[in-house]
Amino acid sequence: MTKTSILITGCSSGIGRYCAEQLHQAGYQVIASCRKLEDVSELKALGLHCIQLDVTDKHSVHAALEQTMQITGGKLDVLFNNAGYGQGGAIEDLPTDALRAQFETNLFGLHELTRAVIPLMLKQGHGKIVQDSSVLGLVAMKYRGAYVASKFALEGYTDALRLELMDTNITVSLIEPGPIVSQFRANSFKAVQQNIDVEGSRHRDSYQKTLARLGSEKSSTPFTLGPEAVLKQLQKILDSKQPKPRYYVTKATYIFGYLRRILSSSMLDKIVSKGN
Template sequence: MKESILITGCSSGIGYYCAKQLHQAGYTVVASCRRPDDVDRLRKEGLHCIQLDVTVPDSIHQGLEACLALTDGRIDVLFNNAAYGQPGALEDLPTDALRQQFETNLFGWHELTRAVIPRMLAQGGGKIVQNSSVLGLVAMKYRGAYNASKFALEGYTDTLRLELQDTPVHVSLIEPGPIESRFRENAKKQFERHIDMAASRHQANYQNTLDRLGKSSPSSRFTLPPESVLKPLQAIIDSKQPEPHYYVTQPTYIFGFLRRVLPTRWLDKLLSKSD
């Protein structure tokens, strides 16, 4: 019997693609979405889908119970994927906006992961997969909130892996660079919601940020489709001993290497060219 898999953040992009493909491959996939209309849409497409808002603890636990009802009480793989990016210079970022970034990108994942670990231990094994980012490896301007959440996720996940190393529960990070999704569209909404562009000394650079976020075409020639994340996820599912880290897209390989070999000031000079 194929594994049962819970994937968060499935309304679009990576989560949606992975849920559909793994479902078609015969896995018992439970997709989760925050909004009821997205839940209804995915159900109409034939997917098991539950409502789960990672910023609301009650929703997390109710969603997990709904998932377990669909999988006969088993959860073999948890793919923590629900996340968004909050653009803006840190000096312009309201503390509440930073707090909201961490609620979605880290604290909710912690709440769900804590609830899943005892069940995986009781059933004799499982895999926890965290979808991080190249921006969990290196920092870029005007991405400080997202950088901070993903840097924190990297440390959190490495610690979790050490603490579970004497158990049959495996922990892995997937670290993508640019992927085709609604990430930029959602980030633009968050920028407009929280950043007072007219009052900022970064106004000219912010216009470049808005232009980039508003493009319908890929933001980089290195942008890959969501299929590129499915490949390492499938490798983790298939492996008895999955790797701790899986790089996706050329920028992740490049910056993962450069942060190890370049002096900090040289790397800063290179990274400061991005807006």
């Protein structure tokens, strides 16, 4: 029996790594990708197919896809676009280059890879594209404007792509996690420190609280789950002949997804403005 092949981006840690390891153990032909060579070597040592892929580098994207085709014998059943990070900071404090970098990773790199994969899936007559979005692709929160913008864009991008592929055997789904145990908070912490003038901002006090939270080893965010919660929804997509457009993960996503539908914008603003 031919193994189902799946290319997963962003496998250095967190959701990507967990899903890659677990699906490999379950018998899938997993091609994990990482931006750093040392992470590639680490996953290879665990017995996984792992390739270097920097989604912000066009040449890296196409070279990685070519390597993937060599491993799989020219086919790809599933693409899981998981790579991403969160740039924190108030929009007024956010350098344009930092916003551009957020989109380069969370949307433009994803687009480069997705656009290259679609012709392959059309030729083979089937395929599944899975996007790792966020509850912050459904509702906005302050001090996360760059990340929110990239995920709102991903939601619209994916909806349009799904419509355009309706007459094919390629399905497109979004996984929308709330808080998940990963390196996401630590990477957000670094991004704030690197790009935001915390001391010079009128939001300094709020930043200090946020940085203290991000710097904590243990998440204080309610409803936080482990990466296995994302794998559970990914597995549903893999097992389904006709996956759903959206899969929620964590109570936070279900709650805010519901509130977005029933509340006015002003009422929803009052609720989410309490978050930091």
